[in-house]
Amino acid sequence: MALLVRNLAQIATPSGRTAVRGRAMRELTLYENAVLVVDGGRFAFVGRESDLPNDVTIDDDFDARGMTAVPGFIDTHTHLPFAGLRESEFNRRLRGESYESIAASGGGIASTVRATRAATQEELAQNVLARAATMARYGTTTAEAKSGYGLTRDDELKQLRAIRDANATSPVRLVPTCLAAHEFPPESRGDESARDAYVDAIVDEILPAVAREELAVFCDAFVERGVFTRAQGERVLRAGRELGMSPRLHADELSDTDGARLAADLGAASADHLMQISDAGVAALAASDTVANLLPATSFFLMSTKYAPGRALIDAGGIVSLSTDCNPGTSMTESMQIVMQLATLQMKLTVEESLTAATLNGAYSLRLAHETGSIEAGKRADFVLLDAPSYLHLVYHFGVNLVRHVFRDGVQLP
Numbered sequence: 001m002a003l004l005v006r007n008l009a010q011i012a013t014p015s016g017r018t019a020v021r022g023r024a025m026r027e028l029t030l031y032e033n034a035v036l037v038v039d040g041g042r043f044a045f046v047g048r049e050s051d052l053p054n055d056v057t058i059d060d061d062f063d064a065r066g067m068t069a070v071p072g073f074i075d076t077h078t079h080l081p082f083a084g085l086r087e088s089e090f091n092r093r094l095r096g097e098s099y100e101s102i103a104a105s106g107g108g109i110a111s112t113v114r115a116t117r118a119a120t121q122e123e124l125a126q127n128v129l130a131r132a133a134t135m136a137r138y139g140t141t142t143a144e145a146k147s148g149y150g151l152t153r154d155d156e157l158k159q160l161r162a163i164r165d166a167n168a169t170s171p172v173r174l175v176p177t178c179l180a181a182h183e184f185p186p187e188s189r190g191d192e193s194a195r196d197a198y199v200d201a202i203v204d205e206i207l208p209a210v211a212r213e214e215l216a217v218f219c220d221a222f223v224e225r226g227v228f229t230r231a232q233g234e235r236v237l238r239a240g241r242e243l244g245m246s247p248r249l250h251a252d253e254l255s256d257t258d259g260a261r262l263a264a265d266l267g268a269a270s271a272d273h274l275m276q277i278s279d280a281g282v283a284a285l286a287a288s289d290t291v292a293n294l295l296p297a298t299s300f301f302l303m304s305t306k307y308a309p310g311r312a313l314i315d316a317g318g319i320v321s322l323s324t325d326c327n328p329g330t331s332m333t334e335s336m337q338i339v340m341q342l343a344t345l346q347m348k349l350t351v352e353e354s355l356t357a358a359t360l361n362g363a364y365s366l367r368l369a370h371e372t373g374s375i376e377a378g379k380r381a382d383f384v385l386l387d388a389p390s391y392l393h394l395v396y397h398f399g400v401n402l403v404r405h406v407f408r409d410g411v412q413l414p
């Protein structure tokens with residue numbers, strides 16, 4: 001069943017089956033007065049209407065009425081399976097309390113851990129589905145989703161099983177990550193030996209149980225002052241890798257812990273956050289195949305003026321991607337559009353670089369660049385129709401949802 005999507009003002013997409021690095025990120029492929037043909041869930045033809053071969057059989061026809069097609073967005077860092085919300089902590093932050101002091105008083109990650117432990121697997125799956133529906137409405141077709149609010153073997157498994165369950169009907173393709181090393185469990189926080197015991201439990205019990213059920217593709221750790229040390233993070237990520245889970249890393253978010261270099265040395269799929277990355281960290285990432293995954297909505301939501309040095313990372317030749325960090329504490333949004341707007345207006349990426357970062361480079365960091373992340377014949381037909389005459393409106397026309405139609409695997413999402 002071939003579907004013709006016609007009357008597109010423009011198709012705008014990065015190209016290739018791998019990441020695009022450095023300034024090549026600004027080279028988009030553009031077709032004006034364009035059409036798409038989708039067959040068997042994949043793109044069969046992409047190009048100008050005048051170049052459409054006349055021997056293609058078309059079964060169905062979709063009039064895009066002058067809209068612009070871009071690849072479905074790829075959100076590679078989310079904490080989707082959580083219960084409970086933290087709007088009152090947010091209000092405390094608005095009155096001047098810091099994120100760290102709220103966390104130290106028992107709020108922060110610990111309060112979401114309490115609510116998540118109290119929730120059933122089914123409730124968590126429902127929460128994931130509700131958030132995935134919002135993501136899809138805003139143009140996301142693939143998203144990574146992390147555990148990390150359980151912090152016991154059973155509660156981490158519950159979160160990951162909820163992602164698996166949701167993925168059966170989710171409009172967004174979900175890629176699971178085990179983030180058991182997100183924080184120390186509240187019951188073992190102050191005590192050094194209890195902390196060590198938790199790292200042992202991650203390595204000896206939690207990760208092997210996750211691997212047995214094949215519940216995660218990636219393993220992540222939050223290496224941060226007062227949370228996991230570099231050595232603890234490295235131990236967890238190496239153990240995950242032994243079990244077949246590639247490393248990702250929350251690196252240099254609130255302080256510089258040389259996390260970027262650790263991620264590059266480990267050959268991690270991504271180093272995420274990087275607000276406090278050092279110049280040496282920028283150089284190490286730029287010289288590696290580890291994706292610098294930037295989350296500008298987190299800086300924005302924490303009311304920080306400090307954004308990750310996206311411009312410098314690209315100018316140094318790095319591979320940059322963008323994500324929401326969707327979570328109840330530091331970034332309560334599902335919208336990749338606001339993320340691209342912040343990346344462009346605050347981190348000084350070009351619109352073209354932001355689009356490449358939000359699509360193909362994200363696909364690469366999830367090891368899916370051969371399948372999705374660009375509009376090209378042969379790839380999965382994951383694309384978005386924007387109510388706009390060109391891709392520039394993604395940033396120019398900010399603060400509104402430009403997405404009118406979303407297709408994943410060639411199927412229009414409701």
Ligand code: NIG
Nearest residue numbers: 108109222250325327329330
């Ligand atoms: O990515 N860095 C750690 N984790 C989250 C925050 C989680 C929370 O506050 O619940 C982040 O910013």
Ligand code: FE
Nearest residue numbers: 077079250325
């Ligand atoms: Fe995060």
